[in-house]
Amino acid sequence: MPHAVSDLQINRIKGPERRLHAHQIILLGALSAFGPLSMDLYLPSLPTLTSDLHTAASYGQLSITACLIGLAAGQMLIGPFSDNHGRRGPLLTGLIVFALTSFLCAQVSSITLLIVLRFLQGLAGSAGLVISRAIARDLYSGTKLTKFFSMLMAINGIFPILAPILGGLILRAASWRGVFIVLTGIGIVLFLGTLISLPETLPVKKRISGGMHATVSEMGRICRDRTFIGYAIVLGLIMGAMFCYISGSSFVLQDMFGVSPLFFSLFFATNGLGIVAMSQLAGPLSEKMGEKKALKIGVMIAAAGSIILFSGLLLDPPRLIAVMLPLFFVVSMVGLVNTTAFSLAMQSQGRAAGTASAILGLGMNLVGGLLSPLVGLGGTGTYFPMALLILLCDVGALIVYLFWMKKEA
Numbered sequence: 001m002p003h004a005v006s007d008l009q010i011n012r013i014k015g016p017e018r019r020l021h022a023h024q025i026i027l028l029g030a031l032s033a034f035g036p037l038s039m040d041l042y043l044p045s046l047p048t049l050t051s052d053l054h055t056a057a058s059y060g061q062l063s064i065t066a067c068l069i070g071l072a073a074g075q076m077l078i079g080p081f082s083d084n085h086g087r088r089g090p091l092l093t094g095l096i097v098f099a100l101t102s103f104l105c106a107q108v109s110s111i112t113l114l115i116v117l118r119f120l121q122g123l124a125g126s127a128g129l130v131i132s133r134a135i136a137r138d139l140y141s142g143t144k145l146t147k148f149f150s151m152l153m154a155i156n157g158i159f160p161i162l163a164p165i166l167g168g169l170i171l172r173a174a175s176w177r178g179v180f181i182v183l184t185g186i187g188i189v190l191f192l193g194t195l196i197s198l199p200e201t202l203p204v205k206k207r208i209s210g211g212m213h214a215t216v217s218e219m220g221r222i223c224r225d226r227t228f229i230g231y232a233i234v235l236g237l238i239m240g241a242m243f244c245y246i247s248g249s250s251f252v253l254q255d256m257f258g259v260s261p262l263f264f265s266l267f268f269a270t271n272g273l274g275i276v277a278m279s280q281l282a283g284p285l286s287e288k289m290g291e292k293k294a295l296k297i298g299v300m301i302a303a304a305g306s307i308i309l310f311s312g313l314l315l316d317p318p319r320l321i322a323v324m325l326p327l328f329f330v331v332s333m334v335g336l337v338n339t340t341a342f343s344l345a346m347q348s349q350g351r352a353a354g355t356a357s358a359i360l361g362l363g364m365n366l367v368g369g370l371l372s373p374l375v376g377l378g379g380t381g382t383y384f385p386m387a388l389l390i391l392l393c394d395v396g397a398l399i400v401y402l403f404w405m406k407k408e409a
Contacts, residue, residue: 029155070122094127
C-alpha cells in the first residue's frame, strides 16, 4: 500500500488544490458505507437467526433498530469530537471497536445480548459515516463537493450490491455467525487501511476550541439554520423509507413470496446498482440544472414509487412484480437524493463539518431506527406495514421539499 501523506504535507495544501489518491477515495467510500454494510451483509441471515435464537421476527428486526440507533447516537458524539480533535484519532478508535463488537456478536446465544452488541457495533461504526463526510467537506466545496459525494455514493452503492450476495454465500458455507466473523475481518482491514494511508485533513488552526460550551454553541447555530434542517428532514425521511425496505424486504420476499436467499440477494444487489447509477447521474444533472432541481426530481420519483408500491396492496392475490418494481425506484433515488441533499446541506458548514455531518446522520438513522421495528408488526403474511411506512416517508419528504424548502428559497 502507498506510503501515507504526512499531516504536515496535507495541511500546507490550500483549498481546491487538495486532492486525494484513488485508493484514498475508495477507502473513504468504504468507510461511508461501513455502518450500512453491517446491515446489508446481515439481512439474508435474519430468518435463520431468529429461528436459531428461538425468537420472533420483530426481535430480529430490533437488532437492526439497535444498530441504527447506535449509528445515530455515535455520530452525534464522534462528529463534534472530530471538529475539536481532528479526524484520524476518532476514526481509528471506532474501527477497532467495531471489529471487536462484531467478533462478540458471533459468540452470542441470546437475542437480548445480540441487540446490545449491535447497538455498540453501530456506535463504533458511526465513526466511518460521520468522519468520511467531514473529510470530504474539509477538502472540497461547491459543485466539486457534489461530484466528490457522487463518487462516495457510487462506491457506497457497490456494497449493497455485493453484501447480500456475499451474505447469501456465507449462509451456504456457515451459519449466521459467519457473517459477523466476516464483519470482524472487514473492520480490521479498514483500520489498517486508515492507519497506513489516510492523513489528517483538519489542521489544528481550523479546529473548534473552547471545549463543550463551544461545541454545544456550534451545534445550536447549525440547528437554527432552517435551510440546513430542511435538507436534514428530507434526508431523514428518504433514508427512513430505505431502512423500512432493508428491515422488511427479506421477510416479505422470502417468507411471503417464497423466494430463495440467493434470489433475494440478487434483487437487493439490483437495487444497489440503481443507487450507484443514480449517484453517478447526480453530478451531471447538478451541473446541467443545479443541485436543487436534481434533488426535487429524486424526491418526486421516490414518492411516486412509494404510491405505486402501496397501490399494489389492492391486487388479489399479491404480485411479486408489484413489490419489486416500485421498490427499485424507491431505493434507486437514494443515490440521487443523498448526493445532492448532502452537498447542499454541507456547503454552508465548513467550520463545523463534523457536527453538521453528525446532525444529518442523526436524522437519517434515527428515523430508520424508529420505524424498522414497526415493519414486522403485521407478521410475514403481508407487506402492508412496509408499504405504508415507505409511503409516509417518501411522500412526507416531497411535502417538506415543496413547502418548507420552497419557502426557504
